[in-house]
Amino acid sequence: MPLSWILLVIFAIAAAGFWFGTSRVLKSVDQNVRALHSLPSYYGGNVSMWVLVPSLGVLAFWSLAQPLFIESRIAYLLEERMSNQGVTLGLMMTEVRRVADGLDSAVTENVMTTEEARSMRVELTDIRNRLAEVGVALGANVTAPIVHAAQQYHQLSATGNMFKSITVIALALAGLGYALLRTTKDFRARNAVERGILAILLFAAMIAIMTTVGILFSLIFNTLEFFKIYSIANFFFGLEWAPSFSGRGGSSSLSVIPLLWGTFYISIIALIVAVPVGIFSAIYLSEYATPKVRAFAKPLLEILAGIPTIVYGLFALLTVGPMLVTVFGDNTVGWMSGGTAVITAGLVMGIMLIPFVSSLSDDIINAVPQSLRDGSYGLGATQSETIRQVVLPAALPGIVGAILLAASRAIGETMIVVLGAGAAARLSLNPFDAMTTVTAKIVSQLTGDSDFASPEALVAFALGTTLFVLTLALNVLALYIVRRYREQYE
Amino acid sequence: MTDANFTDKDIPNPRSLTKTERRTKRRKAAEKRFRAYGLTAILAGLTFLVILVYSIILNGLPAFQRTVVSIEFTLSAEQFKEAEAALLKTRVYSNYFITSFTDTVNGLGLSSEISSDSIDRIVGKIGGTLRKFYRNNQDKVGQPITFDLPASSLVERYFKETFSRESISESNRFIRAEDLDLVDALADAGIIRQEFNWLFITGVDTGVDNPGGAGIGAAVLGSFMMMTVVLILSLPVGVAASIYLEEFAPKNWFTDFIEINISNLAAVPSIVFGILGLAVFIQFMHFPQSAPLVGGMVLTLMTLPTIIISTRASLKAVPPSIRDAALAVGASKMQAVFHHVLPLAMPGILTGTIIGLAQALGETAPLLLIGMVGFVARYPETILGGFEGPNSALPAQIFNWASRSDAVFVEKAWGGIIILLIFLLSMNIVAVLLRRRFERRW
Numbered sequence: 001m002p003l004s005w006i007l008l009v010i011f012a013i014a015a016a017g018f019w020f021g022t023s024r025v026l027k028s029v030d031q032n033v034r035a036l037h038s039l040p041s042y043y044g045g046n047v048s049m050w051v052l053v054p055s056l057g058v059l060a061f062w063s064l065a066q067p068l069f070i071e072s073r074i075a076y077l078l079e080e081r082m083s084n085q086g087v088t089l090g091l092m093m094t095e096v097r098r099v100a101d102g103l104d105s106a107v108t109e110n111v112m113t114t115e116e117a118r119s120m121r122v123e124l125t126d127i128r129n130r131l132a133e134v135g136v137a138l139g140a141n142v143t144a145p146i147v148h149a150a151q152q153y154h155q156l157s158a159t160g161n162m163f164k165s166i167t168v169i170a171l172a173l174a175g176l177g178y179a180l181l182r183t184t185k186d187f188r189a190r191n192a193v194e195r196g197i198l199a200i201l202l203f204a205a206m207i208a209i210m211t212t213v214g215i216l217f218s219l220i221f222n223t224l225e226f227f228k229i230y231s232i233a234n235f236f237f238g239l240e241w242a243p244s245f246s247g248r249g250g251s252s253s254l255s256v257i258p259l260l261w262g263t264f265y266i267s268i269i270a271l272i273v274a275v276p277v278g279i280f281s282a283i284y285l286s287e288y289a290t291p292k293v294r295a296f297a298k299p300l301l302e303i304l305a306g307i308p309t310i311v312y313g314l315f316a317l318l319t320v321g322p323m324l325v326t327v328f329g330d331n332t333v334g335w336m337s338g339g340t341a342v343i344t345a346g347l348v349m350g351i352m353l354i355p356f357v358s359s360l361s362d363d364i365i366n367a368v369p370q371s372l373r374d375g376s377y378g379l380g381a382t383q384s385e386t387i388r389q390v391v392l393p394a395a396l397p398g399i400v401g402a403i404l405l406a407a408s409r410a411i412g413e414t415m416i417v418v419l420g421a422g423a424a425a426r427l428s429l430n431p432f433d434a435m436t437t438v439t440a441k442i443v444s445q446l447t448g449d450s451d452f453a454s455p456e457a458l459v460a461f462a463l464g465t466t467l468f469v470l471t472l473a474l475n476v477l478a479l480y481i482v483r484r485y486r487e488q489y490e
Numbered sequence: 491m492t493d494a495n496f497t498d499k500d501i502p503n504p505r506s507l508t509k510t511e512r513r514t515k516r517r518k519a520a521e522k523r524f525r526a527y528g529l530t531a532i533l534a535g536l537t538f539l540v541i542l543v544y545s546i547i548l549n550g551l552p553a554f555q556r557t558v559v560s561i562e563f564t565l566s567a568e569q570f571k572e573a574e575a576a577l578l579k580t581r582v583y584s585n586y587f588i589t590s591f592t593d594t595v596n597g598l599g600l601s602s603e604i605s606s607d608s609i610d611r612i613v614g615k616i617g618g619t620l621r622k623f624y625r626n627n628q629d630k631v632g633q634p635i636t637f638d639l640p641a642s643s644l645v646e647r648y649f650k651e652t653f654s655r656e657s658i659s660e661s662n663r664f665i666r667a668e669d670l671d672l673v674d675a676l677a678d679a680g681i682i683r684q685e686f687n688w689l690f691i692t693g694v695d696t697g698v699d700n701p702g703g704a705g706i707g708a709a710v711l712g713s714f715m716m717m718t719v720v721l722i723l724s725l726p727v728g729v730a731a732s733i734y735l736e737e738f739a740p741k742n743w744f745t746d747f748i749e750i751n752i753s754n755l756a757a758v759p760s761i762v763f764g765i766l767g768l769a770v771f772i773q774f775m776h777f778p779q780s781a782p783l784v785g786g787m788v789l790t791l792m793t794l795p796t797i798i799i800s801t802r803a804s805l806k807a808v809p810p811s812i813r814d815a816a817l818a819v820g821a822s823k824m825q826a827v828f829h830h831v832l833p834l835a836m837p838g839i840l841t842g843t844i845i846g847l848a849q850a851l852g853e854t855a856p857l858l859l860i861g862m863v864g865f866v867a868r869y870p871e872t873i874l875g876g877f878e879g880p881n882s883a884l885p886a887q888i889f890n891w892a893s894r895s896d897a898v899f900v901e902k903a904w905g906g907i908i909i910l911l912i913f914l915l916s917m918n919i920v921a922v923l924l925r926r927r928f929e930r931r932w
Binding site for chain 2: 004064067190194197198200201202203204206208209211212214215217218219221222276277278279281283284285287289300301303304306307310313314315317318319351354355358382383384405408411412414415418419443446447452460464467468471475
């Protein structure tokens with residue numbers, strides 16, 4: 001039974017349960033609602049909850065666990081049958097899964113009978129032709145053991161799916177029965193339902209924790225995998241980034257230093273653009289601008305923050321890059337040979353960061369109490385002296401926090417550097433050179449065709465970990481500075 | 491101290507009330523300079539915005555125009571049979587068309603004899619369109635029909651003035667200078683004209699050899715599906731999490747831990763969410779690659795913190811007196827929240843959700859990692875299957891076009907950006923209107 005049908009059945013049972021629960025409890029008091037502990041709909045809701053929660057939970061868990069279980073069995077089988085023919089287990093498993101999916105769709109489209117799909121004796125060529133009918137082309141590397149493994153896979157998952165449907169629907173019915181039995185007029189249905197809702201709310205709040213855990217696991221496991229086949233020292237202290245393109249590895253130098261250098265260089269240029277412009281805009285907007293100017297300029301500046309980064313990327317690649325080449329290119333001073341360079345990406349990223357710096361600083365400057373300014377004016381200071389000597393020092397921790405947040409944004413920015421900074425990893429001081437960054441390489445290593453188990457692909461996870469740790473550290477530092485050095489007024 | 495023995499000699503610099511002092515002048519100048527810095531910074535920011543918008547519009551508008559060759563053409567029944575029997579069917583169709591076109595043009599007596607090679611260079615890839623038309627409408631064979639067929643990429647660019655006569659070299663096999671004379675003449679005769687490019691809005695991606703026919707419709711649909719997934723998942727989960735944290739959570743280390751997680755997730759770079767999607771959803775759970783369902787799930791995780799933060803703010807804005815009043819007439823805490831606080835906070839929650847969705851719509855990096863940059867040149871066949879099948883998304887399609895070499899694709903990428911920004915702008919306007927319409931001061 002396909003998933004959508006199971007879901008439909010469960011929801012139908014739940015709807016029926018709601019009706020049964022409500023009518024049962026009403027009947028027990030002869031429609032006299034006032035004799036009940038809770039409103040009638042709570043009794044129905046309680047029954048629905050008992051139907052939905054256990055069965056959906058088991059369904060989700062089973063759907064996730066079954067493929068893992070089957071795969072470990074199949075992997076065991078494959079390893080026994082073909083010991084090392086130069087193909088990694090991962091690649092073989094991908095093939096097995098594909099063939100098994102093909103068998104599934106062949107059965108649903110009636111190209112094959114269930115029996116045929118399961119039997120081991122069917123000739124390979126026959127399977128190949130039949131699967132081609134449903135649009136699954138088998139490559140030349142699909143050998144008999146793989147097809148047999150796929151048949152096993154298909155059979156196991158068909159059996160598993162059948163048991164899954166039976167278990168889940170039985171569980172839904174059991175929940176229905178149990179809850180209906182408890183539905184009497186004295187049952188505190190509202191309290192039960194509210195406890196259930198509270199548990200659901202708590203579960204929703206815990207998704208944030210699960211996301212963090214998911215991020216950590218996906219980064220850490222694959223990073224450890226990478227360090228098993230590539231030395232840590234070379235990754236952190238090597239000076240060269242030169243992945244081999246064969247995808248089979250062996251000769252790649254994968255060092256993070258050139259990428260980190262590119263990342264920092266671009267971020268620094270971005271901050272050089274964004275920090276002065278951002279802070280001075282914030283000062284002007286909060287201290288000098290009339291309400292009219294403020295109402296007009298502030299939202300306009302904030303548009304810059306709402307524009308998607310792909311737009312900035314294209315802007316860097318197609319507008320700013322060529323413009324810089326006409327200014328600094330071979331025709332004039334000859335500093336710049338191509339449009340993609342550190343300075344291109346840095347400038348555009350700086351533009352993107354202006355509103356981050358300015359609106360955060362603006363809030364912080366506005367939070368400095370007016371009495372401080374008035375005190376300073378009272379001593380005869382001009383407005384700019386007040387700002388420089390009273391307001392800015394008071395707002396400094398917040399402004400530093402804002403700059404650190406902008407820096408973390410710059411380090412994690414992807415599309416602008418993918419499109420604007422170039423692809424060559426190099427350690428150079430020249431801002432007109434093309435360089436590349438951690439994020440750009442994560443994209444290029446993971447969007448290629450290389451095998452997921454190769455060091456060239458796994459290195460992306462190590463880069464991701466580096467990036468995650470860096471941005472997290474900057475964010476934590478920013479928060480710490482803001483909390484630790486914030487002036488407490490009042 | 492009295493003023494009696496206080497003379498000018500005692501102060502180092504004698505002061506005058508009427509003449510400004512040098513120091514005061516300096517301080518006033520510093521004040522003016524400081525003000526000017528601020529103004530310059532604002533103007534610089536606004537200038538960047540203007541340049542950005544200007545270059546988007548300038549480069550993107552041409553994508554909404556296309557150059558078509560519109561001419562009458564008759565395919566005889568024998569030609570139809572012959573073409574269907576040939577090996578390279580589309581080539582035969584376009585040869586018939588080009589021959590007929592050449593005859594028509596020569597019949598007009600525009601200029602000297604025109605070779606069919608020129609015509610071949612002027613029209614784009616047309617065989618496929620012709621074949622499809624005649625196969626679907628076999629009764630039209632033998633009747634004269636006026637076709638609007640795309641001109642070739644270089645003619646297109648010639649009309650949009652991104653390609654000039656001077657840049658044609660002798661060895662250019664795609665176009666010659668005399669072809670452009672012919673194009674001018676045909677344009678005067680009304681055979682080649684420009685029209686609004688509906689194909690760009692409704693069409694699908696095309697191969698690298700046919701940039702003129704590429705459209706963004708399928709990618710818009712893919713993005714729309716992804717946003718549906720994000721909305722369905724993130725609104726209930728985000729609201730539930732915020733209600734828990736704002737209304738029910740006890741003050742303890744666990745609640746603090748959840749809050750720290752949420753604020754950290756808000757600052758995690760988007761590409762890390764892509765890595766999460768790749769490792770957990772695709773490698774571990776074996777969800778299909780390039781599917782809007784997976785893309786939507788990744789974007790949901792990414793937008794949840796934004797939605798939770800704004801939802802909590804709008805829950806907090808509902809005054810406690812509302813809750814107290816509900817509790818006082820006998821509502822349970824849950825009833826007070828769901829019947830009274832939540833409806834009052836709803837406009838704020840929706841505004842925050844729309845802004846979160848707008849953020850998710852423009853996000854590209856995570857989509858690259860879960861494989862949504864593939865070449866998808868068709869619409870999904872069924873609605874539900876579309877969520878699982880490979881599909882493109884608006885920003886990913888733009889990225890894809892930007893990395894191709896043909897200038898017409900680059901123009902399409904800018905055009906795609908205009909469409910993307912129109913969507914973002916309208917979402918933000920809806921959010922602002924919602925806020926204005928339902929804003930309540932307590």
